[in-house]
Amino acid sequence: MANPVILVIEDDTPVRNLIVTTLKTHEYRFLTAKNGAEAVMMATSHNPEVVFLDLGLPDMDGIDVIRQIRSWSNMPIIVISARSDDADKIEALDAGADDYLTKPFSVDELLARLRVTIRRLSLMTGDGGSDHSVYTNGKPTIDHSAGVAYLDGEELKLTSMEYKLLCLLARNTGKVLTHTYITQNIWGRSWDNDVASLRVFMTTLRKKIEPGPVSPKYIQTHVGIGYRMLKVD
Numbered sequence: 001m002a003n004p005v006i007l008v009i010e011d012d013t014p015v016r017n018l019i020v021t022t023l024k025t026h027e028y029r030f031l032t033a034k035n036g037a038e039a040v041m042m043a044t045s046h047n048p049e050v051v052f053l054d055l056g057l058p059d060m061d062g063i064d065v066i067r068q069i070r071s072w073s074n075m076p077i078i079v080i081s082a083r084s085d086d087a088d089k090i091e092a093l094d095a096g097a098d099d100y101l102t103k104p105f106s107v108d109e110l111l112a113r114l115r116v117t118i119r120r121l122s123l124m125t126g127d128g129g130s131d132h133s134v135y136t137n138g139k140p141t142i143d144h145s146a147g148v149a150y151l152d153g154e155e156l157k158l159t160s161m162e163y164k165l166l167c168l169l170a171r172n173t174g175k176v177l178t179h180t181y182i183t184q185n186i187w188g189r190s191w192d193n194d195v196a197s198l199r200v201f202m203t204t205l206r207k208k209i210e211p212g213p214v215s216p217k218y219i220q221t222h223v224g225i226g227y228r229m230l231k232v233d
């Protein structure tokens with residue numbers, strides 16, 4: 001992706017300056033907005049590649065900014081929120097945000113999230129060719145038309161639940177999926193015991209695709225929030 005434009009939505013001047021300075025230093029192009037109304041206008045008129053969105057804005061709830069942008073665009077949105085607000089992050093992810101950054105965050109964290117998102121973006125815009133029936137990410141491969149997954153060329157013996165779960169994560173590579181989103185996609189509902197079952201299926205799926213149980217390479221856990229499939233080289 002050649003020099004993407006990043007829209008920074010943040011009313012807090014020191015935080016906004018920190019983000020903007022970081023982007024400038026790393027030669028990203030950027031735009032800024034100080035409130036929700038300005039943010040929606042900027043997103044509409046400039047069609048940025050990535051959005052950083054503070055959830056606590058003076059004129060509008062950040063969640064509503066996500067909903068408005070999502071009504072016409074899939075542009076990646078990285079939410080910025082305070083440490084204590086897991087519920088806010090979950091609501092933002094369910095409204096269509098792609099990732100989140102917790103205040104206070106480091107410049108390295110900000111850049112790492114941005115890199116993950118830009119990778120996801122180039123995946124979405126498909127410079128990997130037009131064949132979407134086969135998904136490859138490191139060693140796991142999914143042949144959607146055959147309904148079979150492989151690891152390093154060997155067929156994986158997955159239960160139908162594990163296969164569904166793997167496909168859902170793969171389809172959303174780079175994006176944090178909440179427990180609610182996953183259970184609703186797999187079971188069509190989200191009860192407490194579905195989240196418990198999800199943990200069990202996730203454990204068995206990981207045993208089959210992860211190289212080691214200690215530090216997962218493909219499926220990242222976001223404690224209290226959900227899971228994300230990472231793009232691996």
Ligand code: CA
Pocket residue numbers: 010011012054055056057
């Ligand atoms: Ca704020």
